[in-house]
Amino acid sequence: MDSKTNQMETYIKILEGTSVETLYKLPHKQLGAHPTGFVVIHKEPLLIDFPFTICPLFTCSSDEQTLPGSNPHDVVVLYTVEQGSLERVLYTLYETYKETACEKTETSMKRYVFMKQLPPRKIVIPCLKRKENLIPVLQRFQSIELPKEGYRPQILLVEHSPMPELQSVAEDFNCEYIWIFLDPRMPTMPLGQFNKALCYDKAFLYASPAQWYLFHDNDVLVPKRFWSLLDSNVERADTEFLQPYTHRCLLNLKQVVADMFRENLELADKPLDDSMYFPLQPGAPGGSLYLTRQRYLEAGGHDPQFCWGYGPEDALFYHKLELLEPIAFADDPPIEMIHLWHPPAAAHNPFRNEMDFFVKGVFKQKNREEKLAYMKYKEELLKNLMKSNL
Known part of the structure; x- marks a missing residue:
């Protein structure tokens, strides 16, 4: 028996012994973001006689019909004098939401929970090391034009690593x-190498929800007008699933050029010369993906029990999405995304060839009904797990 046969048999044994539900239920550490602002609803007259500069603060009477502000991640506080000092209440809540990743307490809740309306979008970035690329990506998202709703989407970092090395980065941003x-x-x-599919599904299951998700690699820079260009493409294509870049691939910067971009992100606002990046290779399924919460559910999420270690998880997910609707591309208007160079990682996956064969030679060869049945099973599993989290 040759080594390739042994490799495939080992991979199949791992698949047979791996439960995707067990992967989803494994413990994880979770921290929320600090509130983007506070909306204090009060019955009694209220006087703000203390400085409060850590985030925007709005107040309104309980008789008012609409809330001030607009960010869905603001925290609505139902305040009464019996709670004591408002200053103490606000500072306590500011830390509480960060420490426990909570959506509500006994006397407060996130605005989107209070209004029963999901935030329009969320950015999810899976991570393993590569801080030198992640920080410029986060800085870039902070500096580009705001989307039409007028506030920045919340970013979720999902780190799959031996130690939580990037927690401080999450706190800084x-x-x-x-x-x-x-x-x-x-x-x-599946848990011994970086598992991007698991990162995405954990994000979907356990983090605060949104209507649209940008699943985005931690080494990809977006253009200045990204959100308006993205919305124009979604409207034109009338879609729930979009590859949010043109050329069918990223612009892969050469190493020395990527070093320059990390030092000066304003370079991303200027046209690139062909000599700055490697020749285009259309057909890439990964890098960044924009889709609705409903479409993610209908596809059954990702499949961390099949693909891990920089494997073909993106190709498998795209194939499932194609069963629901044709792929839409960000071609009109075009969106060019820039990929920051890093050493290739896929070569370190001992089962990369076996995973490719599983996706192309096994899963894709099943008939449509079989694949849709599997996706429905995954959809129901995700729904049941989300219900158990409530």
Whole structure:
């Protein structure tokens, strides 16, 4: 029996012994973001006689029909004098929401919970090391034009690593944060290598929800007018699923050029010369993906029990989405995304070839009804797990 046959048999045994539900239920560490602002609803007359500068503060009487402000991640506080000092209440809540990732307490709740309306969008970035690329990506999202709703989407960092090395980065940029333990003692298993599919599904299951998700790699820079260009493409294509860049691929910067971009992000606002990036290779399924919450559910999410270790998880997910609607591309208007160079990682996956064969030679070859049935099973699993989290 040759080594390739042994590899495939080992991979199949891992698949047979891996429960996706068990992967989803594994413990993880989670931190919320600090509130983007407070809306204090009061019955009695209220006088703000203390300085409060850590975030916007709005007040309104309980008789008013509409709330001031607009950010869905603001925290609505139902305040009465019996609670004591409003200053103390606000500072306590500011830390509470960060520490416990909570959506509500006994006397407060996130605005979107209070209004029963999901935030329009959310950015999810899976991570393993590469802080030198992640920080410029976060800085870029902070500096580009605001979307039409007038506030920045909340960013969730999902780190799958032996230690929570990027928690401080999440805190510096006020991101939501999930850490999943990567066990280096099991280098061939779904939890022993970076599992991007698990990061995305954990984000969907356990973090605060949104109507649209931008699932985005931690080394990809977006253009200055990204949100308006993205919305124009979604409206034109009338879609719930969009590859949010043109050329069918990213602009992969050469190493020395990427170093310059990390030092000066304003370079991303200027036209690129062909010599600055590698030749285009259309057909890439990964890098960034924009889709609705409903479409993610209908596809059954990702499949961390099949693909891990920089495997073909994006190709598998795209194939499932294609069963629901044709892929829409960000071609009109065009959106060029810039990929910051890093050493190739896929070569470190011992089962990369076996995973490719599973996706192309097994899953894709099943008939449409079989694939849709599997997606329906995954959809119901995700729904049941979300119900159990309530």
